[in-house]
Amino acid sequence: MVVFALIDGNNFYASCERVFNPRLEGKPIVVLSNNDGCIIARSGEAKALGIPMGVPLHKVKSIITANGVKVFSSNYTLYGDMSARMMQTLGEFSPEMEIYSIDECFLSLSGFDHFNLNDYGQLIKKTVRQNVGIPCGVGIGSTKTLAKIANKIAKKYPEYGGVFFINSPEKRIEVLKTIGVDDVWGVGRKYLAKLNAVGIHTAYDLSTVRKDWAQKNLGGIVGVRLVHELNGLSCLPLELIQEPKKNIAATRAFGKIVTSKDELAEALSVYTARGAAKLRAEGSIAKQISYFIHSNPFSKTYPYFSTGQSITLPVATSNTCKLTSAVLRSLEKTFRPGIRYHKAGIMLSFLRPEDSVQDDLFSCGDSERAKVLMQTLDKLNNRYGRETVVLGSAGFKRDWGTRVDNRSPQYTTSWTDLMPVRG
DNA sequence: TCTGGGGTCCTAGGACCC
DNA sequence: TCTGGGGTCCTAGGACCC
Numbered sequence: 001m002v003v004f005a006l007i008d009g010n011n012f013y014a015s016c017e018r019v020f021n022p023r024l025e026g027k028p029i030v031v032l033s034n035n036d037g038c039i040i041a042r043s044g045e046a047k048a049l050g051i052p053m054g055v056p057l058h059k060v061k062s063i064i065t066a067n068g069v070k071v072f073s074s075n076y077t078l079y080g081d082m083s084a085r086m087m088q089t090l091g092e093f094s095p096e097m098e099i100y101s102i103d104e105c106f107l108s109l110s111g112f113d114h115f116n117l118n119d120y121g122q123l124i125k126k127t128v129r130q131n132v133g134i135p136c137g138v139g140i141g142s143t144k145t146l147a148k149i150a151n152k153i154a155k156k157y158p159e160y161g162g163v164f165f166i167n168s169p170e171k172r173i174e175v176l177k178t179i180g181v182d183d184v185w186g187v188g189r190k191y192l193a194k195l196n197a198v199g200i201h202t203a204y205d206l207s208t209v210r211k212d213w214a215q216k217n218l219g220g221i222v223g224v225r226l227v228h229e230l231n232g233l234s235c236l237p238l239e240l241i242q243e244p245k246k247n248i249a250a251t252r253a254f255g256k257i258v259t260s261k262d263e264l265a266e267a268l269s270v271y272t273a274r275g276a277a278k279l280r281a282e283g284s285i286a287k288q289i290s291y292f293i294h295s296n297p298f299s300k301t302y303p304y305f306s307t308g309q310s311i312t313l314p315v316a317t318s319n320t321c322k323l324t325s326a327v328l329r330s331l332e333k334t335f336r337p338g339i340r341y342h343k344a345g346i347m348l349s350f351l352r353p354e355d356s357v358q359d360d361l362f363s364c365g366d367s368e369r370a371k372v373l374m375q376t377l378d379k380l381n382n383r384y385g386r387e388t389v390v391l392g393s394a395g396f397k398r399d400w401g402t403r404v405d406n407r408s409p410q411y412t413t414s415w416t417d418l419m420p421v422r423g
Numbered sequence: 424t425c426t427g428g429g430g431t432c433c434t435a436g437g438a439c440c441c
Numbered sequence: 442t443c444t445g446g447g448g449t450c451c452t453a454g455g456a457c458c459c
Contacts, residue, residue, distance in 0.1 A: 032427090033426090033427035033428075034427050034428070035425090035426095035427075036425090037425070037426055037427060038426060038427060040427070040428095054426090054427090055426085056425060056426045057425070057426090058424075058425045058426090059425085059426090061425095074427090219432090219433065219434080220433065220434060221432095221433075221434095222432075222433065245430080246430090246431080247429085247430070247431090248429090248430095249428080249429055249430075250428090250429090251427090251428065251429080252427090252428080253426090253427075253428090296426090297426095298425095298426055345428090347429095
């Protein structure tokens, strides 16, 4: 029998913050998006206070102050490292694993029939808690979509102890009737409205729609698969090998309004360097780099302005210098003065493996020297922290940089942030 | 005052070819 | 009156995910 488990860290970012600060146990905490803008993670206690996901911080300021909610800027270095530890532990529970996101993974439990899978789920949960310090939930079912739903149930009803197994067709139907259709993996805002409009409210309702209706109304083959999966027919296999990325982006809103070309050039240099480093870490090269600069789309006082360009490179590359100079040359042409710039970003596309560079007759790929330079740069920045070594064009002041007023220390990845142990 | 960042897949439709 | 049919490639945009 085909069996999938979905394991995810509870309130992952909030839990990461808590691992190194046990005094926060039982206290409400939230984690913010970039520039301390929106709430992107909440501990259970913060959820209970009615703080919604994704709201701008200023809208819930009063709840936060009144209840002493602890607020953290996001600390992706920490979360990434905690994620790696969690995944390593989880990988020991099955020969087949798909890391689905920073805090979620699927395991294949096919052929584990001789185990009591509820007990096995409990063991997984306990081990992760012990080894990594993160509480997690385990959902088990015969398709990925059902495993996702089982995971929701595990979280929703504490009496299951954080583990739920949809182990029979009868239980599947019973469970689907209690799940809102918007809690189904693959149903977002638009589809929810469409489904509700025709009287479909629960996951069970959705499991009974005709295939041709799903085909026509839920994105074609995607919708058909979704309905099959709800019915226990597995259409989405585990993706065991991580395909290389097809696009890589680095974009950020500024910490303040930017008006000068020089500062935009600095920001685009920094983002290009980050993108290029990701590219090299993937072992890929890019044939195209695009960038944009724009003003605040939410502003009611100033009109929205956005510009940028896609630049096709003569030869695919991952070289920071080449990519940066392409962007900065183009910025000279697209920059418009008198605009209150709010955000900028770059995107690398048409990626391919670095060993596949096809030299044409008149141009050639990166020289050995250039490659060694990039390797050295990556080595230094990995060891001593991002942006220890940068191109001159990235500047040193970075007045436009992201606001991070509540950042926790990088306990696991920075020597200077190691916790002291007092005897 | 204050509104994230980084991805994927799929479809429809146009251009073009024979 | 009737105005082919089948195929590919590309792009823009929609929808979703965490």
